[in-house]
Every structure is written in C-alpha cells, then in structure tokens.
Amino acid sequence: MLLEYGAESRLIEQLSSRLGIALGCTSIEISLIPSAIVLTTLIGDSSVTTTRRAHDQPINMSIVHQIVSLCILAEQNPRNVMLIERQIGNIHANPYPKWLLIPAIGLSCAAFSHLHGADWVGFWITFLASAVGMAVRMELSSRKYSMLIVFAFTAFVCTLIASLSLYHELSTTASIVFSSSVLLLVPGFPYINAMLDAFKGYISMGWGRWTQATLLTLMTSLGIMLAIGLLGVKGW
Structure with missing residues (x-):
C-alpha cells in the first residue's frame, strides 16, 4: 500500500521493519522495485519470503499517514496481531469531493x-x-x-x-x-x-x-x- 500510494522508498523500508519487529519478528529484509516488493520475514531460525505486486494507484498521502499511525499503534501494543489486522482493514482513502x-x-x-x-x-x-x-x-x-x-x-x-x-x-x-x-x-x-x-x-x-x-x-x-x-x- 505504501508503494502503491506514493511513499518514498526509505519510508517503506523503515515502516515495514518497525511493524515487523512490533509484531514479534526478529527482523525484516525488503527489496523494492517499482512494480513489486520482495519481503523476507525472519522469526528466530525460520524465514518466509513473499513477493507482492504493486498496482497503479493515485498518490494519496492520507493512506500513507494512516499506515504511519498504524505502525506507531503497533509499537505501543506489541504482538497484538488482531488489533493490527483490524486497523489495516479500516484503512481507506479520504478523497476530496x-x-x-x-x-x-x-x-x-x-x-x-x-x-x-x-x-x-x-x-x-x-x-x-x-x-x-x-x-x-x-x-x-x-x-x-x-x-x-x-x-x-x-x-x-x-x-x-x-x-x-x-x-x-x-x-x-x-x-x-x-x-x-x-x-x-x-x-x-x-x-x-x-x-x-x-x-x-x-x-x-x-x-x-x-x-x-x-x-x-x-x-x-x-x-x-x-x-x-x-x-x-x-x-x-
């Protein structure tokens, strides 16, 4: 979502790492290309690598701000996966009429x-x-x-x-x-x-x-x- 809606790459990498650690991961490794993200989640000695394609979306700083706020919420409520999943589902655009x-x-x-x-x-x-x-x-x-x-x-x-x-x-x-x-x-x-x-x-x-x-x-x-x-x- 960060990549689709216009966040800069450093912000995407930092927020992904912070959110992963807040949810209990050991570390997050991320690779960015303009059309996709390759993400490796490390938990102890185990790891999972996934690729997600980014689709063209209009630039929307409201969504980026909501994701930043979500990351801060996750750090204040560590390992509360259900709360974060619920908040992710509530992320929505706030377009001007x-x-x-x-x-x-x-x-x-x-x-x-x-x-x-x-x-x-x-x-x-x-x-x-x-x-x-x-x-x-x-x-x-x-x-x-x-x-x-x-x-x-x-x-x-x-x-x-x-x-x-x-x-x-x-x-x-x-x-x-x-x-x-x-x-x-x-x-x-x-x-x-x-x-x-x-x-x-x-x-x-x-x-x-x-x-x-x-x-x-x-x-x-x-x-x-x-x-x-x-x-x-x-x-x-």
Missing part, C-alpha cells in the same frame, strides 16, 4: 496564469479548461484507464478548450492560457520521489519512478501536440 476538487484545480491553474500576466478573459478560459480537464481526468481514472492514456487525453481536452482564447482574439495572452491550462498534469510528486530515492541509495527505484514521470510528461506533450496540430495553432 469532486464538487470541491474540480473548481479548486481550475482556480489554481487560472491563478497561475494571472500571476504570469494573463488578462481576465484568459484567466476565466484557463479556469474552464483546467476544471474540465480535471473532471475528464477523474472520470477516466475511475474507469481504470492507463495513466498514460489519461494524461494524454486530458492534455488534449485542456488544449482544445484553451484554444477559445484564440477565437476572435478573445484574449491577448493566449500562449499563457495554453501553458497554464495543463499544469494539473505536471507529475511533480513522482519526480520528487525519484530524486529522494536516488539520493538515499535506492537507485533502481529512483530510475523507475523517474521513467514513469517522464512517460507521463511525454504523453501530456503528445496530447498537447495533437490538439494544436488539429487546431492549426502556429508559433506556440
């Missing part, structure tokens, strides 16, 4: 465009493009599409709507509108995790997360290029 998240994303992208000099017409077009783009992204993600497809199609939709700024020259800052409307697709968290993993010695995890973030960036660029090619926009 769509009616709040969609306009908030639109407002943040529009505010960025205004800070970079967009006029007020451009501000509202950016708001509309990024809000609709976020709605599209959430809908496609809920249907379990690949994140690469989600990012490309969302970028395509955002750019199409942002092109309204060119209609009868509604906005004099169309280039700012185009660039600001797709900011919701910047994979900042994967890039940060990639750098943290690399600096802390988890080279394979760092490269894996860097590659994933780069692919998301490339697919976003592809969606933008398809849209501006379809629209015949020159110079942007």
